[in-house]
Amino acid sequence: MSERLRESLSALMDDEANELELQRVLSSLGEDAELRQTWVRYHAARSAMGGQPVQDLSMDISGRVRDALADPGEGQKTGTFQRMLRPLASFAVAASVAAVVVVGGQQLSQLAEGDTYMAANNQFGGVSAVGFVNSVGATPVRASFGTQGVPVLQPAARTAYRELARQRMQKYMQEHAEHAALNSPQGLVPFARVQEIKE
């Protein structure tokens, strides 16, 4: 496993990975046993810091992920073994989702089966007011404008939404630039923000 991959994985664990890093980890996760092991170690370290018991690290990850995915009731169990497994399952789902999410938002609905939706079981306070959800690092200032709450998501859905946001930016940036170019003082320069200009 390369140093770069290790860094990407670390960033992913801290929820600070960019798209490139995410792609790098996702594409290597399948073949790289060392990468999977490192992920377990990082996760164990984080659990230990959080005061949770650390598991035996020599387990067969891929097998556990498979089992976890095969058992839909996994998310509801509360043993330490399951607590250890749950993020693994989410991570694996994230990988598969990120791969298929290319078409659009519809695929996100498929997540509902593999990913425990926190708002549903209300385990972590359920629906948050707008502005207080810090999953994307916004300023927690004005609490809420309207009535739509933003649910807190588990990592798999968060990863999928980040990918969705990236695709939407790519899709809409040029149309936005057309109007920005006519209404801001830098002439055509807003077009330079478009990742790939189309004719």
Add this chain to the structure above:
Amino acid sequence: MTSLAGRSRKLFSTVLLLTLSAQVTAASCPGADSVALQWLDKMSRSSHEVNYHGVVTLERGDNMQVMQVSHSVVDGTASESLTQLTGQGAQVVRVDHPLHCVHPGHRLLRIGEEMQSGDCGIAAHYRFAVGEGEGDRIAGRKAVLIQIEPRDMYRYGYIMELDRETGLLLRARTQGRGQKTLERFQFANLSYTEEAPGAASAEVVHRATHPDMSSSNDASLPSSHWDIRWVPEGFTMTDEPKRQSTRKTYTDGLAVFSVFLEELSREIQPGEGVVRRGGTTSYTRGMRMSDQPVLVTVIGEVPLNTARMVADSVTWVAQ
């Protein structure tokens, strides 16, 4: 000798004008720096009316793009082009844009008359200050620095440096919280000639679009089937959206953001995602709006919190 006298008389009258309008401004809009606002006005006009050609850079994080820009005016119509010298190497052109066609963003920057009628315009949302001293030299031109600070948390701040002679924007820095520079635009080289130098070749040539202004005032047409109940004060629509349009764009003169609505044919797990590039935020929210799953995306040069609050206020219009 006569020309020198003429010039100093012109200078005198400019100073007089500035002094007079400063008094008007101070009376009606406390805290508004009228000299800075005059520069803003001049910047907007020069970007349309002046012939200029040069090379500009756009830095966003550790990415820097280099582009060739060209703007020329013939018989009251402007033609402009932007050719990327790095990256994709695409070209964007706009031809036959009449000078009298002033879009809302630029109207907001030309606020001389409105100020006197008591409307502070852009000065109500930003604090402007002209930098002291000589100012930097940018692309070989002497510049005047204008510091622009937002009065609320819904927009970014800017440091703009304009050509002392023409008012053209030579360098602009977009600043987020804690004076962090998010994006920097700058001329590396600039000439004010009528003849455009040959542009670099481009494989992709895009003709910039222009909103159709003809049918926008037809009141008999029902307006859009969705609406945005909240945008920060001072933002106004850039163009009248067509009936079935899934986009609405707003500007306050310095920042622009667009809102896109997609009606989904399947359920979506509610949630949000964000991507940031330089000064641009792209925020996507999946939610249900009266039993209809939708995806709302807000893209623009505004802070994340603004994008989120705008997305939060999207609603259907009862037809």
